[in-house]
Amino acid sequence: MPTNTLNFDAPCPYCTSGIAYRHCHEPIIAAGVGRKIAVGQSLYARDWATNAEAYGRQGLYGALARDLAAGGGVIRVLDIGCGLGHGMAALADVLPAKERLIVGTDENPNCLVGAAERLGLDPAHPALRRLSIRRLPSDAYEVKIRSGPMPTLTDMALVQSDLMIDDLQLETWLDNTGAFDAVTLWFTGFHKARSLLKVIKQLEITGDADHRAEMENRVIDLGLRRLRVGGAIQIVTRGFGRDVEGLREEMRADWEAYLADKPFRIERFTAFPYEEAEGPGAIQLRSALVDVSDQPSLAWSMIFRRTA
Numbered sequence: 132m133p134t135n136t137l138n139f140d141a142p143c144p145y146c147t148s149g150i151a152y153r154h155c156h157e158p159i160i161a162a163g164v165g166r167k168i169a170v171g172q173s174l175y176a177r178d179w180a181t182n183a184e185a186y187g188r189q190g191l192y193g194a195l196a197r198d199l200a201a202g203g204g205v206i207r208v209l210d211i212g213c214g215l216g217h218g219m220a221a222l223a224d225v226l227p228a229k230e231r232l233i234v235g236t237d238e239n240p241n242c243l244v245g246a247a248e249r250l251g252l253d254p255a256h257p258a259l260r261r262l263s264i265r266r267l268p269s270d271a272y273e274v275k276i277r278s279g280p281m282p283t284l285t286d287m288a289l290v291q292s293d294l295m296i297d298d299l300q301l302e303t304w305l306d307n308t309g310a311f312d313a314v315t316l317w318f319t320g321f322h323k324a325r326s327l328l329k330v331i332k333q334l335e336i337t338g339d340a341d342h343r344a345e346m347e348n349r350v351i352d353l354g355l356r357r358l359r360v361g362g363a364i365q366i367v368t369r370g371f372g373r374d375v376e377g378l379r380e381e382m383r384a385d386w387e388a389y390l391a392d393k394p395f396r397i398e399r400f401t402a403f404p405y406e407e408a409e410g411p412g413a414i415q416l417r418s419a420l421v422d423v424s425d426q427p428s429l430a431w432s433m434i435f436r437r438t439a
């Protein structure tokens with residue numbers, strides 16, 4: 132592991148964010164052995180709050196929730212990577228109060244505590260701390276699942292789970308929970324120490340694009356296990372650009388090819404323009420490698436319908 136003798140104000144040498152090292156990977160490099168994942172998770176939860184609050188103020192979560200609910204028949208939703216619970220709160224606002232069930236999962240315990248506080252759930256429930264992280268002699272960190280109580284089902288529930296780690300206990304709990312009308316994945320992102328995990332090395336994930344693709348693949352697979360026929364997957368992804376129609380066609384062609392052998396059809400791709408949060412206190416999307424400074428930000432809500 133390199134020592135912490137770098138220029139704190141120069142662009143971070145550990146990634147392509149282009150932001151000052153002190154605001155990027157420095158706290159993780161400086162963290163003690165065995166603490167790096169926890170530090171990465173804690174910083175991510177703190178910084179994501181800035182982005183999520185900005186999205187909330189612009190009404191983005193509400194618009195995405197309404198987009199999912201627009202087709203009707205959405206009562207039970209499984210939200211993957213629920214973060215601080217802003218999406219679950221927006222979904223709760225548009226789903227029928229008496230019947231709804233919204234289950235949120237996230238790998239980050241700090242995000243889950245924030246979500247529990249936002250949603251009025253118990254932040255100390257053991258289901259929010261099911262994953263234990265162990266440093267291996269190879270320097271990689273291994274994620275293990277502790278068995279323990281799962282949440283009692285009311286209208287909302289939170290469970291710590293990493294979509295990239297096989298999780299039999301969660302699958303059994305979901306078997307008993309019943310089929311969902313929708314599975315959502317809104318805004319993928321991951322903390323800066325995640326590359327130290329054994330599973331990330333095994334999956335050969337080297338950056339944002341790989342991580343997003345892996346999450347999307349796994350959400351489609353999850354949809355096959357957990358959605359009723361006729362249910363929907365909603366993936367929300369961020370991009371930059373002015374040519375909305377051109378971008379839509381490009382994305383549609385990519386997804387049509389990907390879904391060709393899967394029982395899903397594309398229902399619609401809707402672009403929601405928004406202002407991204409900038410500055411050291413927020414998670415940066417713009418990269419030093421590609422200049423998109425003059426391009427507007429778009430949140431794409433992509434709805435895929437399960438056909439069989």
Ligand SMILES: C[S@@+](CC[C@H](N)C(=O)[O-])C[C@H]1O[C@@H](n2cnc3c(N)ncnc32)[C@H](O)[C@@H]1O
Binds near residue numbers: 212215217218292318
């Ligand atoms: C960009 S945030 C979005 C949070 C939330 N969906 C929202 O819209 O506010 C991405 C979230 O996905 C979580 N995440 C990343 N990889 C994950 C994985 N493999 N399994 C579960 N959660 C994951 C992160 O911890 C983070 O909270």
